[in-house]
Amino acid sequence: MAKLSLRNLNKTFAPQVVPLKDLSLEVEDGEFLTLLGPSGCGKSTTLRLIAGLEQPTQGEIWIGDRDVTQQPPGDRNIAMVFQSYALYPHMSVYDNMASGLRLKRMPATEIHHRIDEVSQFLGLDGLMQRKPGQLSGGQRQRVALARALVRRPDVFLLDEPLSNLDALLREQVRAELKQIFADQPTPIVYVTHDQTEAMTLSTRVAVLNEGLLQQLDSPKRIYTRPANRFVASFIGSPQMNLLSLPCQGEYALLGRYKVPLPQPIRLPEVVLGIRPEHLRLARPGETLALALQGQVMLVENLGMSDLLSIQIENTPYWLRALLSPDQSWADRQISLMLPSESLHWFDPQTGDRLF
Amino acid sequence: MRQDSLRQREQRTGWWLVAPALLFLILIYAYPIARSIGLSLFSQNLGTELQPVFTGLSNYSRMAVDGRFWQSLGNTTLFTVLSVLLELLLGLGIALVLNRSFRGRGVVRTIALLPWALPTALIATTWTWIFNDQFGVWNDLLLRLGLIQTGVNWLGDPNWALWTVIAADVWKTTPFIAILLLAGLQSIPADLYEAHAIDGATAWQSFWQITLPLLLPQILIASLFRFAQAFGIFDLIQVMTGGGPGGATETVSIYIYATIMRYLDFGYGAALVVVTFVILSLAVALAAWGLTRLRAAHNLGDSR
Amino acid sequence: MTQLSPRQSSRSPSSRSNRRAQVVWMQRLGFGLAIGAIVGFSLAPILWQVLTSVKTTADIAAIPNVYLPRQFTAEHYLEIFRRQPFFNYMLNSFLVASLSTLLCLAIGTPAAYALARLRLPGESALLAGVLIVTLFPYILLFLGLLELVRMFGLANHYLALIVPYTAINLPLTILVMRSFFQQLPRDLEDSAKVDGYNTLQMLWQILLPLTLPALVTTGILAFIAAWNEFIFALTFITRESMKTIPVAVAQLSGTAVFEIPYGALAAATVVGTLPLVVLVLLFQRRIVQGLTAGAVKG
Numbered sequence: 019m020a021k022l023s024l025r026n027l028n029k030t031f032a033p034q035v036v037p038l039k040d041l042s043l044e045v046e047d048g049e050f051l052t053l054l055g056p057s058g059c060g061k062s063t064t065l066r067l068i069a070g071l072e073q074p075t076q077g078e079i080w081i082g083d084r085d086v087t088q089q090p091p092g093d094r095n096i097a098m099v100f101q102s103y104a105l106y107p108h109m110s111v112y113d114n115m116a117s118g119l120r121l122k123r124m125p126a127t128e129i130h131h132r133i134d135e136v137s138q139f140l141g142l143d144g145l146m147q148r149k150p151g152q153l154s155g156g157q158r159q160r161v162a163l164a165r166a167l168v169r170r171p172d173v174f175l176l177d178e179p180l181s182n183l184d185a186l187l188r189e190q191v192r193a194e195l196k197q198i199f200a201d202q203p204t205p206i207v208y209v210t211h212d213q214t215e216a217m218t219l220s221t222r223v224a225v226l227n228e229g230l231l232q233q234l235d236s237p238k239r240i241y242t243r244p245a246n247r248f249v250a251s252f253i254g255s256p257q258m259n260l261l262s263l264p265c266q267g268e269y270a271l272l273g274r275y276k277v278p279l280p281q282p283i284r285l286p287e288v289v290l291g292i293r294p295e296h297l298r299l300a301r302p303g304e305t306l307a308l309a310l311q312g313q314v315m316l317v318e319n320l321g322m323s324d325l326l327s328i329q330i331e332n333t334p335y336w337l338r339a340l341l342s343p344d345q346s347w348a349d350r351q352i353s354l355m356l357p358s359e360s361l362h363w364f365d366p367q368t369g370d371r372l373f
Numbered sequence: 374m375r376q377d378s379l380r381q382r383e384q385r386t387g388w389w390l391v392a393p394a395l396l397f398l399i400l401i402y403a404y405p406i407a408r409s410i411g412l413s414l415f416s417q418n419l420g421t422e423l424q425p426v427f428t429g430l431s432n433y434s435r436m437a438v439d440g441r442f443w444q445s446l447g448n449t450t451l452f453t454v455l456s457v458l459l460e461l462l463l464g465l466g467i468a469l470v471l472n473r474s475f476r477g478r479g480v481v482r483t484i485a486l487l488p489w490a491l492p493t494a495l496i497a498t499t500w501t502w503i504f505n506d507q508f509g510v511w512n513d514l515l516l517r518l519g520l521i522q523t524g525v526n527w528l529g530d531p532n533w534a535l536w537t538v539i540a541a542d543v544w545k546t547t548p549f550i551a552i553l554l555l556a557g558l559q560s561i562p563a564d565l566y567e568a569h570a571i572d573g574a575t576a577w578q579s580f581w582q583i584t585l586p587l588l589l590p591q592i593l594i595a596s597l598f599r600f601a602q603a604f605g606i607f608d609l610i611q612v613m614t615g616g617g618p619g620g621a622t623e624t625v626s627i628y629i630y631a632t633i634m635r636y637l638d639f640g641y642g643a644a645l646v647v648v649t650f651v652i653l654s655l656a657v658a659l660a661a662w663g664l665t666r667l668r669a670a671h672n673l674g675d676s677r
Numbered sequence: 678m679t680q681l682s683p684r685q686s687s688r689s690p691s692s693r694s695n696r697r698a699q700v701v702w703m704q705r706l707g708f709g710l711a712i713g714a715i716v717g718f719s720l721a722p723i724l725w726q727v728l729t730s731v732k733t734t735a736d737i738a739a740i741p742n743v744y745l746p747r748q749f750t751a752e753h754y755l756e757i758f759r760r761q762p763f764f765n766y767m768l769n770s771f772l773v774a775s776l777s778t779l780l781c782l783a784i785g786t787p788a789a790y791a792l793a794r795l796r797l798p799g800e801s802a803l804l805a806g807v808l809i810v811t812l813f814p815y816i817l818l819f820l821g822l823l824e825l826v827r828m829f830g831l832a833n834h835y836l837a838l839i840v841p842y843t844a845i846n847l848p849l850t851i852l853v854m855r856s857f858f859q860q861l862p863r864d865l866e867d868s869a870k871v872d873g874y875n876t877l878q879m880l881w882q883i884l885l886p887l888t889l890p891a892l893v894t895t896g897i898l899a900f901i902a903a904w905n906e907f908i909f910a911l912t913f914i915t916r917e918s919m920k921t922i923p924v925a926v927a928q929l930s931g932t933a934v935f936e937i938p939y940g941a942l943a944a945a946t947v948v949g950t951l952p953l954v955v956l957v958l959l960f961q962r963r964i965v966q967g968l969t970a971g972a973v974k975g
Binding site: 383384386387388390391393394395397398400401402404405406407408409412466467470471473475479481482483484485486487488490491492493494495496497498499500502503505507508510513516517544548549552553555556597598601602604605606607608611612625626629630633634639642643646649650653657 | 708711712715716718719720722723725726729737738739740741742744784785787788790791792795796797798803806807809810811812813814815816817818819820821822823824825840841843844845847848851875876877880901904905907908911912922923924926927929939942943945946949950953954956957958961962964965968969
Binding site: 033066069070071090091092093096097098100101102103104105106107108117118121122 | 796864867868869870872873874875878883886887
């Protein structure tokens with residue numbers, strides 16, 4: 019079908035629009051790209067630029083070999099699923115799905131054929147004559163999806179399509195979404211602030227913050243090798259521990275402990291990152307050089323594990339660690355291991371990843 | 374920065390959508406005012422055989438010494454101030470009552486709305502009949518209650534005529550104010566009153582410390598609307614008294630209408646229109662300025 | 678109160694609750710009286726006119742007043758239709774009011790949409806203008822309009838009323854419809870754009886069905902204003918058969934100075950206000966909604 023490419027997109031400030039700074043990325047056929055970031059990061063702006071609902075201040079948008087930057091939304095052959103679903107309340111489900119096709123003057127038999135196919139696929143057969151007001155939230159969401167699918171667009175755009183569903187339904191629909199879009203031979207761009215959705219659905223994730231692309235990578239790499247301090251702290255729950263430590267050539271100093279750096283650096287300070295789930299108890303007999311002694315100050319029960327807040331002895335530093343809930347941790351003195359393969363190092367000035 | 378043609382296309386459509394409405398507004402509002410300003414510099418009356426003759430500002434200097442103009446301006450001011458004040462008081466009372474929930478509130482609200490919807494010219498005949506000196510029911514009621522000994526000629530007595538007209542206007546337009554204030558009352562969150570009551574405030578204190586301050590913007594907006602309407606009052610007075618007796622109820626609009634339609638003095642009539650327009654604009658600008666100041670103060674108070 | 682003996686403590690709540698019941702009862706009474714006063718204030722003049730219209734001429738002119746008619750008569754109603762082209766007046770008013778209302782909605786709604794959504798340059802100036810214009814009394818306009826009417830030869834022509842009535846209702850239409858458009862979810866329009874609707878198609882096929890309630894509300898307000906307008910109708914229409922209700926009824930009272938036909942006048946008032954009373958009864962909620970949307974947004 020057609021590749022979607024964004025070239026140096028810029029959107030300067032306009033009323034009700036989050037600005038965007040020099041965004042370039044490509045989405046291949048069949049690729050599921052998620053734009054992930056906190057609210058106000060520019061992810062929705064990007065989606066609206068692709069759709070043509072906003073105009074870029076600078077830059078170009080290409081679908082295949084067409085420059086669509088100046089085209090109105092209706093001419094771009096895209097389909098979009100909105101957070102609120104945006105179903106036309108006065109039209110039946112069938113007419114909602116047919117409206118875009120009719121505008122393209124598609125023959126009625128072809129329209130009927132396509133709608134039949136999609137509605138069977140999504141299990142909407144019995145609902146075709148209902149109005150959106152007579153549907154449940156989950157059904158509306160499906161109709162919105164169906165309306166996008168019948169268009170057979172060059173690009174699918176989805177704007178937080180799960181956020182209006184309740185938690186239980188959301189997980190179920192998330193799995194369905196993955197199946198539905200696995201078969202679509204087009205670029206799919208998905209916007210969310212929910213990292214679980216981003217991780218489970220996407221082939222690639224673009225993390226945005228304050229209008230700037232932070233990292234564009236596979237979900238796995240986003241988690242295992244965050245490109246900077248922002249991505250490190252935004253991805254993963256509970257949050258990664260990030261400690262600003264003084265630096266001494268080959269070591270970072272965590273109180274009296276020396277944490278070895280992969281390479282010597284010439285910085286007075288360095289930021290050490292370690293995810294709570296990667297901290298573990300020191301086993302008896304392990305070299306105690308890297309085992310930190312600490313006092314458990316707080317225990318939060320998360321069900322499958324306990325989240326401990328630990329103060330490292332003789333330092334002002336706190337670490338949070340996920341440990342098995344089979345013991346009682348409260349007020350205990352424990353020793354923790356920092357596995358060197360799970361450590362992340364960031365430049366305290368730029369926030370960029372060092373190693 | 375590149376010009377975005379999509380936006381331009383959208384805006385061009387926008388202007389096409391606005392254009393017809395704009396055309397109507399210019400034709401019916403802007404043109405007549407502009408035309409009056411122009412015409413006010415000419416004499417065009419029976420003396421000039423209805424031909425326009427340029428006379429500069431002479432219409433305005435004539436106005437300065439025109440006692441009838443000043444009297445009509447005084448009448449208009451009195452009428453406006455009194456009727457708007459009375460309407461505010463009554464309207465606030467009605468709004469407060471209708472803001473409470475009770476069975477049949479919808480019906481009472483409909484009844485209270487009724488006077489506003491009826492044609493002023495017809496209502497004027499109704500009130501003329503009620504205040505009729507011989508057969509009027511108002512005199513009859515007062516006589517039966519022993520409040521007066523003989524019937525009063527309400528519309529024929531220069532001391533009473535303006536009050537009578539004001540009474541009719543108050544009846545006709547109080548519902549408008551009541552509705553606006555009721556909407557304002559309903560937008561005040563109930564938990565404010567609850568919090569205030571928990572603090573130990575009485576209903577009376579709540580009214581002064583919560584209701585009135587929060588209602589002030591609505592009160593000002595309603596007064597602004599009503600002020601402009603009352604200042605230009607025509608139909609009610611034209612039908613009830615025609616400006617009489619002896620000019621006791623002649624407002625500026627009645628005078629303008631007579632100048633143009635009865636005396637055929639178009640130039641002077643135009644000058645009267647212009648002066649009325651200026652006075653009204655100044656008053657409205659003042660009120661609007663006050664309103665913005667008040668809103669700004671409110672917003673400050675919220676953010677603090 | 679120093680010490681409460683058990684007996685006192687058991688008695689005092691009941692006496693207190695008695696007093697409270699009294700207070701509640703008094704409040705109820707006062708509230709009931711207030712409602713009664715509102716109803717009386719609003720209805721009495723109308724009721725009096727209705728009563729007058731069904732009284733015999735002798736009862737009308739009786740001193741002291743006869744309150745309830747001793748004998749009902751339809752004489753005055755028959756008279757206004759017999760002696761005057763009253764049916765014509767009604768038709769004229771209906772024609773002028775409904776046509777100007779439709780025209781106003783047709784012109785004002787697209788403008789309201791553009792002002793709500795299309796981010797036109799100079800939009801706020803335009804809105805301020807629309808708002809200010811609502812404060813102009815018609816007396817300021819009638820001289821200029823009189824000239825226009827003469828210039829286009831529209832005297833005694835329905836257009837001489839339809840065009841001004843359309844214009845005087847435009848500001849309210851624009852303000853009310855704009856606030857309704859602003860309340861519509863934006864996603865719906867975005868979705869329509871992605872589907873390929875252009876602005877006009879979107880307005881007509883997607884938004885219009887959704888704003889139907891708002892159109893009804895605005896239309897009722899416009900219709901009432903047009904039905905009630907007096908000064909333009911008085912000035913631009915002089916032919917008897919083309920007069921509208923307010924002018925015709927007002928002039929009925931001026932026909933005979935010494936013997937004003939009060940019964941006929943009352944009947945005419947009742948007939949002339951009846952359509953509006955029906956409108957208010959049917960659409961009270963919408964009228965209130967429209968009035969507040971028009972004024973409070975400003």
